[in-house]
Amino acid sequence: MDNIDKQLVNRLQDGFPVTERPFLAIAEEFGLEESDVMQRVQTLLDDGILSRFGPMFQAERLGGGLTLAAMKVAPEDYEKVVEQVNAFPEVAHNYQREHELNMWFVLATETPEGIEDTIQRMEAITGYQVYNMPKQEEFYVGLRFEL
Amino acid sequence: MKAELYLTDHQQQELRQAIQDGLPLTAQPYRTLATALGVSEVAVMQTLAQWMEDGLIKRFGLVVKHHALGYRSNAMVVWDVPDHLVDQVGELLSRADAVTLCYQRPRKLPQWRYNLFTMIHGKSRSMVMEQLADLITTHQLDGIPRDVLFSYRLFKQCGGHYSGRSRSVGLGKVDLSCRNSAVSGQDNVQVAYG
Numbered sequence: 001m002d003n004i005d006k007q008l009v010n011r012l013q014d015g016f017p018v019t020e021r022p023f024l025a026i027a028e029e030f031g032l033e034e035s036d037v038m039q040r041v042q043t044l045l046d047d048g049i050l051s052r053f054g055p056m057f058q059a060e061r062l063g064g065g066l067t068l069a070a071m072k073v074a075p076e077d078y079e080k081v082v083e084q085v086n087a088f089p090e091v092a093h094n095y096q097r098e099h100e101l102n103m104w105f106v107l108a109t110e111t112p113e114g115i116e117d118t119i120q121r122m123e124a125i126t127g128y129q130v131y132n133m134p135k136q137e138e139f140y141v142g143l144r145f146e147l
Numbered sequence: 148m149k150a151e152l153y154l155t156d157h158q159q160q161e162l163r164q165a166i167q168d169g170l171p172l173t174a175q176p177y178r179t180l181a182t183a184l185g186v187s188e189v190a191v192m193q194t195l196a197q198w199m200e201d202g203l204i205k206r207f208g209l210v211v212k213h214h215a216l217g218y219r220s221n222a223m224v225v226w227d228v229p230d231h232l233v234d235q236v237g238e239l240l241s242r243a244d245a246v247t248l249c250y251q252r253p254r255k256l257p258q259w260r261y262n263l264f265t266m267i268h269g270k271s272r273s274m275v276m277e278q279l280a281d282l283i284t285t286h287q288l289d290g291i292p293r294d295v296l297f298s299y300r301l302f303k304q305c306g307g308h309y310s311g312r313s314r315s316v317g318l319g320k321v322d323l324s325c326r327n328s329a330v331s332g333q334d335n336v337q338v339a340y341g
Contacts, residue, residue, distance in 0.1 A: 139241035
């Protein structure tokens with residue numbers, strides 16, 4: 001990744017134009033060729049620097065359920081339970097964290113009711129309580145990583 | 148020909164599905180989408196602009212895998228803020244550079260006393276702790292009980308794939324995009340927890 005790539009990533013984290021030739025618009029800002037900008041974005045995707053190019057939807061607004069959940073799992077059970085939990089397609093990035101509540105994961109379901117249903121099934125299978133901590137309020141953060 | 152400017156509900160669903168994994172990397176991505184869906188380019192652009200305005204799309208651009216950029220430590224810093232102060236402290240923390248997420252969530256007493264969740268990413272644990280210390284000093288947050296939960300293993304970074312893609316809501320994949328499903332060790336997290 002060279003300097004131009006870094007500047008490009010910084011710029012594109014702030015948004016991508018909705019115009020007929022968006023790459024051209026970006027290229028003109030940087031004094032590059034349109035094809036060069038496209039190629040660089042493709043390479044960044046291929047290299048795994050970017051996880052996504054395009055829109056990020058607000059999950060709740062699409063009608064689905066989304067929550068952060070935690071469990072307090074005994075160390076000797078951890079491997080087994082993590083496997084049981086991750087077998088649920090509703091589970092996204094599951095982190096082991098340093099706390100009594102040591103398993104933290106995101107649940108995303110097609111409907112809001114799906115969260116409770118998933119938690120009940122998960123508790124039945126694992127034998128552990130699942131703490132459901134849906135967001136009550138979001139304080140907006142303009143997330144970006146300056147390169 | 149005003150109708151051409153707008154997509155039907157069904158066409159909107161199709162557009163959502165078409166872009167859930169990202170925009171096409173073509174010189175005219177909106178035209179590419181329009182051609183695939185059999186609608187006008189201007190209707191695609193108009194719809195996307197509307198979704199952004201409505202907040203249905205909360206970010207439109209690119210998302211970096213911060214792990215790939217060297218941001219390998221992420222700490223969930225949680226705070227036990229008196230209820231009447233939570234908005235104030237939340238606003239304060241969300242404006243800090245180091246904070247990448249800031250949510251109010253319910254306490255789960257007696258097991259869990261914290262009601263404000265922030266995420267701090269850094270290139271190392273010491274960098275994260277320094278940023279946190281700065282934050283506390285700057286905003287005089289010393290009196291607020293807190294805990295720092297570093298992650299040390301990530302077991303699954305993929306998910307949020309709704310199973311019923313073809314159902315009428317047409318959700319498809321939401322925020323939690325994922326290209327590498329096999330995971331070992333700590334890796335990136337798509338920074339958009341609900």
